[in-house]
Amino acid sequence: MVCGRAFPEGQGIILSRGEVYLSFHSSRCAAKFLRRLIMDSVDYECIEKQANLLVKEFEELLEKKAITKKI
Secondary structure: OOOOOOOOOOOOEEEEEOOEEEEEOOHHHHHHHHHHHHHHOOOHHHHHHHHHHHHHHHHHHHHHHHHHHHO
């Protein structure tokens, strides 16, 4: 999708939700797409709310992981 490279089934990154189907050759292509999606979005408030929720969730997971490693 981003670089135009074909990849064998079972490789790459594929995201599908409703009518949206995104396929990426590599994590680098996915990151490039995500960067443009966020930076070019006209209605950033919609993305900002979900991004903040995900940041909190991942921070909590990292804290739990750090606590378990100390024991």
